[in-house]
Amino acid sequence: MRTFTCQCGSRIFFENRSCTNCGARLGFFPSSLELVALGPSNEVGAFQGPGGAVGHECELFGQLCNWLVEDGAARCRACRLNVVELDTAETNRVASNAAEPTASNADGARPAADDEQGRQVMEASKRRLLFTLFELGLDVPSRHENADGLAFALTRTDPDDPDAPAMTGHADGLITINLAEASPLERESTRLSLGENYRTVLGHFRHESGHFFWDRLVRDGGRLDEFRALFGDERNDYEEALRKHYEAPRPFDASLHVSPYATMHPWEDFAETWAHYLHLFDTWETAQSFGLAPRSSTRPHDFPSRLSDWSELMLALNALNRSMGQPDAYPFAIGPAVADKLAFVEDLIRRAPGASERRSADPALEPSSARAGA
16 A cells, blocks of 8 residues: 655545644545545635645545545445444444443443444545555456446444354445454464464455456456466365365465465355455565565566565564564465466456556566556
8 A cells, every 4th residue: 555645745545534734634545546645625615636636635535545436425435345334323232442330331232433444444444445456457346337337335333243243245236244253362263263364354355356346357258268267266166165175174285275264165265365466566566665665566467476576575574573573564475376366367467458548567576656546
């Protein structure tokens, strides 16, 4: 994720609502993918943005949203994607920190503020996903305008029906994310119980978006033969593969798969690889913003060499974390087969309908200044 610059010259970040230096209110314009200081609004409450863009505050503008609406709708492009949205006044309380009851919640109930914090984590992760997809030039249709479009259900397990837990997943364009994933304690407990080396809310959003784009770019894009040659035959029984994965998981070989979960089924292998490509793209762009990675390359179409550059950056990132006594930020190793799969994902993105018109020839190293439109 690149950083932005306020009118006062200070660095500002994607989730900021105001500048910490000058106090200016900030708003994000999806058409230009720019976060800017908001000047005075005109007589109809609209703000001027980059390139002559005009935007209104989203209906949810404030604690959960800093995006502007440029098409006259009530909600911004990100908020409109939610088809199931938690009402924090009624939600089951999800702790963001302490698991033990305190004097203020001795009955074990979660404070209302923690539900709001959980929604903030969810929304921030969803918006980071959308920013990357827009910047890559990918079409992200909303279910509000297209029956085959993307939608999000940010939900939780009903306390009155604990035997029917909310399951994070994807089905026909609907991405469901369980609010429990916003709790570091619950998420870490799940990570350890499943033997995972990485589990984040943003990772869930990226992974599930991989299923959505598999449908659009692989299945509907005429790339099934290439996909099967790399990932396997997705027609293999998914439910049986899921059962075997949890009862008797296959040995994990980092030279073949990017994660243990990727060994489960070709669909999951693709989704994990897709998510990993987004990890790398976003991290590289962050490094660019801070001058830690080049903004151009003499070998823009040499994916193996660029992957080597990525790996060197990840080694530095891990070394920095270890210097702080923290675990590796990048607990992965990319083998030859995984590199081939990542190259396939990049090629899918390059060849996605309309993408070449909206970004540069080298998306992984030089994010385009021609941003995806709203």
